[in-house]
Amino acid sequence: MTTTERDCRYDWQVAEVQAIYEQPLLELIVQAANVHRRYHPPRDVQVCKLVSVKTGGCPEDCAYCAQSAHYQTGITPQPLMDVEEVVAIAQRAKAQGVSRLCLGAAWREVRPGRQFDQVLEMIRRVTDLGLEVCCTLGMLTPEQAQRLSEAGLYAYNHNLDTSRRYYPQVITTRTYDDRLNTIAHIRQTPITVCCGGILGLGETHQDRIELLTTLACLQPHPESVPINILSRVPGTPMANQEPVPLWDVLRVLATARILMPKSDLRLAAGRAHLSPAEQALCFLAGVNSIFSSDDGQMLTRTTPCPSYQQDQALLAQLGLVARAPRVGNKTTC
Ligand code: SAM
Numbered sequence: 001m002t003t004t005e006r007d008c009r010y011d012w013q014v015a016e017v018q019a020i021y022e023q024p025l026l027e028l029i030v031q032a033a034n035v036h037r038r039y040h041p042p043r044d045v046q047v048c049k050l051v052s053v054k055t056g057g058c059p060e061d062c063a064y065c066a067q068s069a070h071y072q073t074g075i076t077p078q079p080l081m082d083v084e085e086v087v088a089i090a091q092r093a094k095a096q097g098v099s100r101l102c103l104g105a106a107w108r109e110v111r112p113g114r115q116f117d118q119v120l121e122m123i124r125r126v127t128d129l130g131l132e133v134c135c136t137l138g139m140l141t142p143e144q145a146q147r148l149s150e151a152g153l154y155a156y157n158h159n160l161d162t163s164r165r166y167y168p169q170v171i172t173t174r175t176y177d178d179r180l181n182t183i184a185h186i187r188q189t190p191i192t193v194c195c196g197g198i199l200g201l202g203e204t205h206q207d208r209i210e211l212l213t214t215l216a217c218l219q220p221h222p223e224s225v226p227i228n229i230l231s232r233v234p235g236t237p238m239a240n241q242e243p244v245p246l247w248d249v250l251r252v253l254a255t256a257r258i259l260m261p262k263s264d265l266r267l268a269a270g271r272a273h274l275s276p277a278e279q280a281l282c283f284l285a286g287v288n289s290i291f292s293s294d295d296g297q298m299l300t301r302t303t304p305c306p307s308y309q310q311d312q313a314l315l316a317q318l319g320l321v322a323r324a325p326r327v328g329n330k331t332t333c
């Protein structure tokens with residue numbers, strides 16, 4: 001039996017995932033570190049930059065989100081950015097070692113028309129710079145997924161966020177199956193899938209185990225799995241949630257690494273609040289992808305993001321290197 005046959009499975013049962021998740025923490029981390037080393041050059045880290053190309057005023061009611069029009073969060077909505085502005089950000093990012101540019105829009109779904117055409121142009125222009133482009137634009141039809149693919153899109157982000165059973169406590173304006181349907185539409189194209197979740201929404205360990213089981217039963221696995229730690233945004237229903245203990249974050253990351261060995265595992269929102277030593281533990285648990293920034297923020301100023309310089313110093317300190325874009329060289333498990 002090859003390692004791939006042994007490690008890449010899509011028939012995980014919740015009880016099996018629970019047994020992995022509940023192991024003694026350091027055993028779990030060592031196991032994840034070993035899986036990481038079998039499937040990835042262990043020093044490589046993908047550095048990504050997130051650009052909010054259309055900010056705020058979103059009709060969805062995601063209870064964590066600064067951009068939902070349902071909550072008073074103090075965000076000033078911004079219209080769709082100019083293509084040239086996005087290209088300039090991409091050029092600066094590339095010069096700083098970024099290999100993936102993620103374009104996020106606070107939309108419920110993509111609508112055909114001038115704005116979608118403008119996003120397609122952003123994808124073409126940034127792809128021409130040699131960067132992986134990822135978009136997160138809300139729900140998509142199969143036809144829209146096809147148009148994104150024709151523009152050269154490398155990845156599409158669409159997070160499941162939490163377990164199916166906890167989902168209605170977080171979002172009521174769409175269903176879990178809406179999310180899975182959009183992911184299925186992406187899978188009908190060569191675009192890779194970026195899909196993960198958020199910790200700290202008031203979910204139980206069981207919810208985290210169920211989310212990880214759902215992700216690991218997608219076939220193929222998402223090529224990229226972002227794990228966000230809730231940024232508690234004043235004005236949202238999640239503003240007063242308890243902080244997530246580092247130990248829980250490590251448990252989720254290590255379990256994700258074991259279940260989805262070939263996927264890129266990204267520590268996304270919340271990393272700015274972790275010390276360098278805490279982040280080193282996350283890399284050991286299998287993280288091989290991060291967001292970095294030149295403006296100190298992820299999507300909005302409510303979610304801080306470490307700077308390119310801070311991250312370059314961190315990677316150098318830990319002997320890690322920013323990897324090149326994988327455009328034209330896709331991996332799945
Ligand atoms: N509207 C698109 C969508 O929801 O798919 C894209 C933008 S949305 C901001 C992308 C992801 O960012 C969400 O799925 C969520 O996982 C994460 N996110 C948003 N607000 C967050 C917060 N306050 N803390 C942590 N993660 C957050």
Ligand code: SF4
Pocket residue numbers: 058059060061062065066067068069105106107108138
């Ligand atoms: Fe809208 Fe996305 Fe925020 Fe939900 S997470 S409110 S869909 S921008």
